[in-house]
Structure formats: C-alpha cells, structure tokens
Amino acid sequence: MRGPRLLRVVPARADDRGAVGAAGMTTTVDAVVVGAGHNGLVAAITLADRGWDVLVLEAEDQPGGAVRSGPLTLPGYEHDLFSGFYPLGFASPNIARLHLEDHGLRWRRAPLVVANPTPDGPTAVLSQDLDETAASLDAFAAGDGNGWRRLYRRWSRLDPHLIRAVMSPFPPLRPAARLVLRLVADGGPVEVLRFGRFAVLPVRRMGEEYFRGEGGTLLLAGNALHADLVPEAAVSGVYGWLLGMLGQQVGFPVPEGGAGRLTEALVRRLRVAGGELRCGARVEAVELRGGRASGVRTAGGERVAARRAVIADVDAPTLYRRLVGEDRLPPAFVEDLRRFQWDTSTVKVDWALRAPIPWQDEPCRRAGTIHLTDGIDHLSDVAHALAVREVPARPFCIVGQYSMADPTRMPPGAETAWAYAHVPQAPRRDAGDAGDGGITGDWDGGDGERFADRIEAEMERAAPGFGRLVVGRHIFTPPGMHAADANLVGGAISGGTSQLHQQLVFRPVPGMARAETPVPGLYLGSSSAHPGGGVHGAPGHSAARAALIHATLPLAGPALVRRMPELGDAR
Numbered sequence: 014m015r016g017p018r019l020l021r022v023v024p025a026r027a028d029d030r031g032a033v034g035a036a037g038m039t040t041t042v043d044a045v046v047v048g049a050g051h052n053g054l055v056a057a058i059t060l061a062d063r064g065w066d067v068l069v070l071e072a073e074d075q076p077g078g079a080v081r082s083g084p085l086t087l088p089g090y091e092h093d094l095f096s097g098f099y100p101l102g103f104a105s106p107n108i109a110r111l112h113l114e115d116h117g118l119r120w121r122r123a124p125l126v127v128a129n130p131t132p133d134g135p136t137a138v139l140s141q142d143l144d145e146t147a148a149s150l151d152a153f154a155a156g157d158g159n160g161w162r163r164l165y166r167r168w169s170r171l172d173p174h175l176i177r178a179v180m181s182p183f184p185p186l187r188p189a190a191r192l193v194l195r196l197v198a199d200g201g202p203v204e205v206l207r208f209g210r211f212a213v214l215p216v217r218r219m220g221e222e223y224f225r226g227e228g229g230t231l232l233l234a235g236n237a238l239h240a241d242l243v244p245e246a247a248v249s250g251v252y253g254w255l256l257g258m259l260g261q262q263v264g265f266p267v268p269e270g271g272a273g274r275l276t277e278a279l280v281r282r283l284r285v286a287g288g289e290l291r292c293g294a295r296v297e298a299v300e301l302r303g304g305r306a307s308g309v310r311t312a313g314g315e316r317v318a319a320r321r322a323v324i325a326d327v328d329a330p331t332l333y334r335r336l337v338g339e340d341r342l343p344p345a346f347v348e349d350l351r352r353f354q355w356d357t358s359t360v361k362v363d364w365a366l367r368a369p370i371p372w373q374d375e376p377c378r379r380a381g382t383i384h385l386t387d388g389i390d391h392l393s394d395v396a397h398a399l400a401v402r403e404v405p406a407r408p409f410c411i412v413g414q415y416s417m418a419d420p421t422r423m424p425p426g427a428e429t430a431w432a433y434a435h436v437p438q439a440p441r442r443d444a445g446d447a448g449d450g451g452i453t454g455d456w457d458g459g460d461g462e463r464f465a466d467r468i469e470a471e472m473e474r475a476a477p478g479f480g481r482l483v484v485g486r487h488i489f490t491p492p493g494m495h496a497a498d499a500n501l502v503g504g505a506i507s508g509g510t511s512q513l514h515q516q517l518v519f520r521p522v523p524g525m526a527r528a529e530t531p532v533p534g535l536y537l538g539s540s541s542a543h544p545g546g547g548v549h550g551a552p553g554h555s556a557a558r559a560a561l562i563h564a565t566l567p568l569a570g571p572a573l574v575r576r577m578p579e580l581g582d583a584r
Contacts, residue, residue, distance in 0.1 A: 039315070039316040039317070039318055040068070040315075040316075040317055040318070041308075041317075041318040041319075041320065042066045042067060042068045042317065042318070042319060042320070043060070043065040043066040043067065043319070043320050043321045043322070044057075044060050044065050044066075044067050044068075044319055044320075044321055044322040044323070044324060044560060045067075045068050045069075045070060045308060045309055045317045045319045045322075045323055045324075046060075046067060046068070046069040046070070046323075046324045046325075046326060046538075047070055047296045047299075047309060047323065047324070047325045047326060047327055047336070048069075048070075048071060048072075048078065048325065048326030048327050048500070048539070049069050049070075049071035049073075049076035049077065049078065049280075049290055049292065049326070050076075050077065050078025050079065050080065050326045050498075050500065050539070051077070051078060051079075051080045051102075051275070051276065051279060051548055051550055051553070052078075052326045052538050052539055052540065052550060052552045052553030052556075053069055053071075053078070053324070053326030053538065053539075053553060054069065054076065054276070054279040054280065054282075054283055054290075054553070055107060055108070055111070055279070055550035055553035055554050055557070056324045056326065056538045056553035056554065056556050056557040057069045057283055057288045057290075057324075057557075058111060058279070058282055058283050058286050058288065059553070059554055059557035059558065059561075060288075060322075060324075060557050060560065060561070061283060061286035061287050061288035062286050063561055065321065066287075067283075067287075067288040067289065068288070068289050068290075068291065068317060069283070069288065069289065069290045069291070070291055070294040070295075070296055070309065070311065070317065071290065071291065071292045071293070071294065072293075072294065072295035072296070072499065073292060073293070073498075074292050074293050075292060076276055076279075076280055076290060076292060077272075077273060077276035078326070078498055078500060079094070079095035079096050079498055079500070079501060079506065079548075080095070080096055080272050080273070080275050080276050080548055081093075081094045081095065081272060081273050081276060082094060082270075082271030082272045082273035082274070083271075083273070085363045085485075085487035086363060086364070086365035086484075086485030086486065086487050087365045087484060087485040089423065089424045089427075090365040090422070090423050090424070090427070090429045090485065091270065091271045091421070091422040091423070091429060092271070092363045092422075092429060092431065092487070093267075093271060093272040093413070093431065094272070094489075094497065095272075095361070095489075095494070095497075095498065095501070095506065096272060096506075096548050097267065097272060097413045097431065098265035098266070098267055098381060098382060098413065099265070099266055099267065099268070099275070099548050100256060100259040100260055100263055100264065100265050100266065101256075101259065101547040101548060101549040102266075102275070102547075102548040102549055102550070103120060103263050103264075103266045104176055104259055104262075104263055104549075105176075105180055105549035105550055105551065106173075106176070106177060106180055107180055107549060107550035107551050107553070107554040108549065108550050111279070111282050112282075113275070113278040113279065113282060114278075116278040116279075116281040116282045116285070117274065117277060117278050117281060118268055118274060118275060118277075118278035119268065119269040119270075119274075120266040120267070120268065120269070121266065121267050121268070121269045121418045121419045122141075122264040122265070122266050122267070122381070122418055123264075123265075123379065123380055123381030123382075123414075123417045123418040124140075124379040124380075124417055125138055125139070125140050125145075125376060125379045125380035125381070126139040126140060126141060126260040126261070126264050126265050126380065126381065126382065127139040127232065127235070127236070127260060127265070127380055127381075127382045127383070127384060128374070128376045128377045128379075128380035128382075128383050128384075129228075129231045129232060129235055129383070129384040129386065130372070130373070130374040130376075130377055130383070130385070130475055131227070131228075131231070131387070131388065132387055132388075132474075134152075134153065134227075135149065135152040135153060135228065136149065136374040136375075136376045136377065137149055137150060137153070137227075137228035137229070137231045137232050138376045138380070139232050139257060139260045139261060140261075141260075141261065141262070141263075141264050143161075143162065143165060143261065146158070146161055146261060147159070147161050147162055149228060149376070150224065150226065150228045150229045150232075152228070153224070153225075153226025153227055153228035153229070154224065154225035154226030154228075156225065157223075157224045157225060157226050157228060157229050160223035160224045160229055161223070161224075161229055161232075163223065164223060164254060164257070164258065165258060165261055167211075168254070168258035168261075168262070170195065170199060171192060171195060171196075171208075172258075172262070174188050174189075174191045174192040174195055175188075175192055175255075176259075177191075178192055179255070179544050179551075180544065180549060180551040180554075181551075181555075182527060182528065182543075182555040182558060182559065183517065183518070183526040183527055183543045183544075183555075184526075193205055196208055211250070211251065212248065212250075212251045213247045213248055213250075213251070213513075214247075214248075214250035214251070215244060215245045215246055215247060215249050215250055216230070216233050216234045216237045216242070216244050216246075216249040216250040216252075216253045217230065217234065217244040217245055217389060217393070218250065219233060219250035219253070219254065220233055220234065220250075220389065227388055227389060230389050231384070231386065231388070231389060232253075232257055233250065233253035233254060233257055234249075234253055234389055234392050235253070235384035235386065235392070235409075235411075236252070236253040236255075236256035236257050236260070237249040237250070237252045237253030237256075238253075238392060238395075238396070238409060238411075239256065239411060240252060240356065240507055240511035240546065241356040241357045241399070241435065241507065241510055241511055241512065242396075242511055242512065243392075243393065243396035243397070243400065244389060244392050244393050244396060245393065245396075246512060246513070247513050248512075248513050248516070252511065264381075265381055265382055267381065267415065267418055267419055269419055269421060270419070270421050270422070271422060275548075294311050294312075294313075294315075295311060295312040296309045296310070296311055296312075296336065297309075297310055297311060297312050297336070298310045298336055298337075298338075299323055299325070299332075299336045299337050299532070299535060300316070301337075301341060301532065304532070304533065305532070305533045305534045306319065306322070306323040306532050306533065306534035306535035307319060307534070308323065309323060309336075319534070321534070321560065321564045322534055322535075322536060322560035322563075322564065323534060323535050323536070324535075324536045324538045324553075324556045324557065324560060325535065325536070325537055325538060325539065325556075326500075326538050326539045326552075326553060327499075327500065327537075327539055328499075328500050328502055328508055328509075328539055328540075328541045329350070329353060329508075329509065329521035329522075329537060329539070329541035329542070330350065330353055330502070330541075331499070331500075331502075332530075332537060332539075332541075333346075333347075333350055333530075334350070337532060337535070341532070342531050342532075343531055346522065346525075346531050349522035349523055349525075350521075350522055352522070353509060353515070353521055353522065354509060354510045354512075354514075354515055355438055355502060355503060355505040355509060355510065356505045356506065356507040356508075356509060356510045356511060356546070357399050357435040357436065357437060357438060357505065358435065358436045358437065358438050358491035358503050358504035358505060359433050359434070359435055359436070359489075359491065359494060359501075359504045359505070359506050360433065360434055360435075360436055360461065360464050360465065360468070360488070360489065360490055360491065360504070361431060361432070361433035361488070361489040361494070362431060362432050362433070362465045362468050362469070362486060362487070362488050362489075363429075363430070363431045363486070363487040363488075363489075364428075364429075364430045364431065364483050364485065364486055365423075365427070365429065365483070365484050365485030365486075366423075366427060366428040366429070366430060366482040366483060366484065367426075367427055367428075367482050367484050368426060368427065368428060368482050369414070369416050369417075369427075369428045370414055370428060370430060370472070370476045370479055370482070371476050371477065371478045371479065371482070372475060372476045373475060373476065373477065374475070377475070377476075378417075379417055380414075381413065381414065381415070381417070381418050382411065382412065382413055383411075383412040383413075383414070383475075384409070384410075384411060384412075385409065385410040385411075385412060385432075385471045385472070385474075385475055386409050386410075387407075391407070391409070392409055395407075395408060395409045395435075398444050399435055399436070399437055401441070402437040402438075402439060402440055402441040402442075403437065403440070403441065403442050403443065403444050404436055404437065404440050404442070404443040404444060404445065404451070404452045404464070405434070405436070405444055405445070406443075406444040406445030406467075407445070407467070407470075407471065408434035408435070408436075408464075408467060408468060408471065409434060409435070410432045410433070410434050410468055410471045410472070411432065411433055411434070412430065412431070412432040412472070413430060413431050413432070414428060414429075414430040415428070415429045415430070416428045416429070428482075432468050432471075432472065434464075434467075434468055436452075436454075436464065436491070436504075437454075438491075438503050438504075438505070439454060440452065440453060440454040445467065452464055456490035456491055456492050456493070457490070457492065460490070461488045461490040461493070462488065465486070465488045469483075489504075490504070491503050491504025492504070494506075500539060500540070506546060507540060507545060507546030507547075508539055508540025508541040508542075508545060508546050509521055509540070509541050509545070509546075511545055511546065516543075516544075516545060517543065520541070520542065520543050520544075520545060521537070521541045521542065525537075526542075526543045527543070527555070527559065528542060528552070528555045528556035528558075528559040528560075529559055529563075533563075534563075536556040536557075536559050536560055537552070537556060538552050538553045538555070538556030538557070539552055539553075540552060542555065542556070543555070
C-alpha cells in the first residue's frame, strides 16, 4: 500500500537552511517550537504576532501532526490521516483569532451532524436544526425532545463563557468568574452547585435524568466515547454534552479538501506573521544553561539557541524523559511522571468506495459522523473490556463519510470514508477469540487485518452490501499511527487519558496544569497539557502566552497573568 501524500510546504530558503545545515553550526532565535502539529503552529503564530523571531522544527517531512490528509488508498480519494471533524477547532477562540479563512481555509458541513442507528428502533439524530434533533429523540420516548432542548438551553445560557473557560490557561480565572456570575444570575448561588453536580455526572446518569428513551443518552454517550471515557465515569456526561451541544450549535465542520488544508492555512498564517518552519529537523535534546532551557539540538548535531523560550508540541513523557532527561528534573516530578497514563489505542480503517455507503437507516445517509453501537449497555461492555485490557468482540465504531459534505475528496458518485475503534494499549486477551488465538496485539502480524474485519462486520450490519463497494482499504494500527506521528504513542490520540484523574490540576501530572514546566524557559504546548486532546489549539496558545508573560517579567505569576489581557487571554 502506498504511503500518504502529505501536505506540501515551501522549503526553507537555501541561505536559511545553510545557517543550521552543518553539524555544530548554531542559529539563534527568540523562540524555538519543537513540533509542527496544530498546537505548535498556533504557539508559533501567537509569538510571531508579538514580534518574536520564531523557528518551528518538525521531525517529519511535512507539518500538521494529526491534522493531515492524503491519498491513502487510490488516486482521486483524499483521506484524513487521523483527525477529521473539527467542532472544537471551529468554536475555539484560539483558532478563531487567527482568521484562517483569510488564508485559504474553507469549512464544509454535512446536512446532519451525527446519526446513531439502533438495531430494532429509530435512529437518534443530531442536527443543527434543533427541531429535527428533538423529533428524532421523541421517536424513542415522547417528551425526550424537550430533554434535549433543556440541555441546549443550559448550553446557550453559558456559552461563550464555558468554552472560553475550557480553552483558557489553567486556572481560567476571568472566564470562570463570568461563568459563575451567569449561573448566579440564572438561579442564585445554589445554581453554581447545581452546575457543579451536572459537570461531574457520568453520561449514563445524565441520560437517565433527561430522557426516558435511549436516543438522547446514545447521542451524549457516543460523543463522550470519542475520548477514552466510559459511560459510568465521572465527567463523561459533561464531555458528551460539550461535543453534543457544539454539534447542535456549529455542526462538525470539515476543511474543504481535507484536514491538511487546516494545516496549510496555519502554515500560511505563520509565514505572514514572519515565522519560519523547517521540516525534516528532528530535535534530539533540549539544551540547558544555568538550569534554564537555552535551545535545542537536532539529530544532525545542529544547535538552535533560544533567547527567550523553547515550546514543545511534544507528548509529556517524551519531552521530559528523552529531550530533557530525568536526571535534570526534580525527583518528585519524575515519580509523578511514571504514573502518567496514556489513553487507549486506536485502529483506524480508511476506505475508497465505488458508491456512497448503503445505510439501512435514511438519516445515516445524510450524516457526516455515524456512531455504530447496539445501545448504552454495549458502550459499557466495550468500555469494560478496554479497562481490563480486552480486545472488544464487537467494537464501538465512529464512522466518517464525506460525499455529502465535501465532494472534492472523491471521484464523482464515489465515497471516501473511515471508521475507528479503540483497543487496549497492551491487550491481555481477546473477547472475540474464535479459537485461532485471537487478537493479541501483534499488529504487524495480521491482527490489524483481523480487527479491521471486525469493524467492517459492524459496517455490514448497519449497511448491508457495504463490503461490495470497497475498492481500496488502508489500516492504521497503533504502531502504524505512532510511526506516522510520534505524538500518537501506541495509537493514543488524546495525549494521555481524558479521565478525571489526569485532567485539570492533574494534567499531565499533579500541580503542573499550566504550560510552565520544572525547567525555566521551557513550556509544554501539546495535547498532554491542559485541556487535553482535540484540535482547538488551547495548549499551544497557553504555552505561547506563558512565554510572553515570563519574557515581560521573569518572575510573573498567576496574579500578573490576570492583569495582562493584552497578551491574548480567551476572554
């Protein structure tokens, strides 16, 4: 199978390349950003906009990290390699302030946002038309549409304060204060407690409180399980509610032409701001001088000195263990880092299809995203299997299809589609063992093909005849993902678990929720940092903002952060 054609970038000028092209040569900039994923690019743009001399170093030949696209299967079919739908990116103030639409980005949407068919009942539908969403839930139980309306009213009252609180550096003092004031205005001080309870609900319980039928719970739970949350876990409800309400409000937008177009727009924006990007430059170490990050060293022996900051769009364990070195870090921090938990692994299958998917349920034919599950109990069964490191016999599948949203991605009358499902990081057994030894995690030895067949069996149940339409198939196994993007360790797509014990003040380790690290001048700007996974640019923006503050006043603390809105707080 041919590898993907990744994003084209303009190569560095010959004189620029020569400045660091030989081992031992040194160039000096205000800030060096390690990694050209979307967070690294957001960080670099933020600094360049403030007049800093910024250089982004990317190990791969192309930028983008998990925001890339290319022809994985056959000519004429454009596939999103990893991420594909971007409600968080569209809603994020950290992306919006860059005005990427002025740099070639064009958003497209499917007629329906999400469809969740059920084996013997109606299909739960998430539409930007609130009446259509509500009507689909009323088909499960009369009055359930009103439950969804209540959830959306709560969202409408709290937006934009809530999304800004989520996307701001931790602690998000200003947007959180505005959120509290809104809650108090709505129902007095007790309303703050009501929302606090709502925010920690498991998604199963949230569904029970708002719906009598299963449709509304499926919409919430399916969105919650985009991350490695389980229906019975605290905060899984608010995660599903957040994605569900964003879908209701803005849809699940996709960049016209593929995910790589979002990266292309970021790269153009960086160049307009005066920043520089170099690909094929793998950073091997963060260099320290006097205990402070002073620059980086590449695999070729080149050195890039940083006058002001080093920002790492790198997963936390790799940054601290390999690029910095545990011997340079406080022992207590190193011990905390050993408890860092990855999210579950992912297997993703991309298809080139000769025609659109023949879904049995008509709403699925109009939705960009489809959740394939037999019900909330099935979701719990899958989550339990993953928790005990068991490969699910029937995985929960998240499916993306593009023909109704962006026809530029496939030949006329055809379809570009994908599906992914989670598997354990280190499987111990296989719930679907058919007597052949099952799937053991030998992904290069045929387990990838076997698990892809399970995903296709779920597709066939919901869309009989699907298999006859497949003209090309590409499988990303966990090690394949990791090889294509070093930040997707073991096929983990969120930079670390999204469960409560590794969020907020605990992300990536207790007490390190801000972008600052134990090394002065070094800032963590990847999805391992607060608020975590998703394409929204918050970790990158927070890292750049912290660097700006500390460069202005080296002893800056949280009190100063609150007094410096001109540095780009998400207000």
